[in-house]
Amino acid sequence: MLAGDADREHAVDILKEAYTEGRLRPEEYDERIGWAYQARTYADLDRITADIPHAPAHRAPPQPYPPVPLTFAPVPRTNSAATAALVCGILGFLTLGVTSLPAVICGHVARGQIRRTGQHGDGQATVGLVLGYLGLAGLLAFISLIAVLLAFAPGP
Known part of the structure; x- marks a missing residue:
């Protein structure tokens, strides 16, 4: 096999x-450097360096590495119903409980889908549920307060 410049330089380094x-x-x-x-x-390079204790004077051609397959595990997506539950739960306080019922519904739907499909978003669904139930409780308390005030209000 033909030697290259790098192989000759390696032999010179050994010398x-x-x-x-x-x-x-x-x-x-000097004589061996000229031969190298x-x-x-x-x-030829091995003959020049054969009597010197060392690794072979030539470098074997590099062996190509087998290609490494690039496999990526699919990343589970976040469940959209979980995101909707969280947004509706947060907006429930701004809308005085109007979006709290959709937050509860979306939260339960999302948790069921997440259990079946393995998607992400369980935490979002849980927070949406909690905020939704708190919003509904606040809405019921507000309606109860209005009812009590109207019942005990002096008549015209």
Whole structure:
């Protein structure tokens, strides 16, 4: 197999290390450096560095890694009825309880769908339910207060 420039440079690095360790004489080092730069194949590089303890003078061609399949787990979506329950529950205080009943209905529907499908949004549905029930309780208390006030109001 034909050697490339990087392979020849690797062989030269091995020779330099051997020279600095005292394994090669200066004239032998110069001669082998010349051979390394003239080498055409991996076998030529191996012959130049065969008597020096080291890893092979050539680098094996890189083996391609098998492609890694990109698999992403689907992210469960947030249930839209849960979002509707939360919004209606919050708006129940601003609308004096008018949107509290839809908050309760959407909350129960959402919790049932979430149990069946595994979607996200259980917390939103629960908060929407709580706010909806509080809004309904407030609306009933307000209506009861008006009824009591009208019952005990002095007549004309």
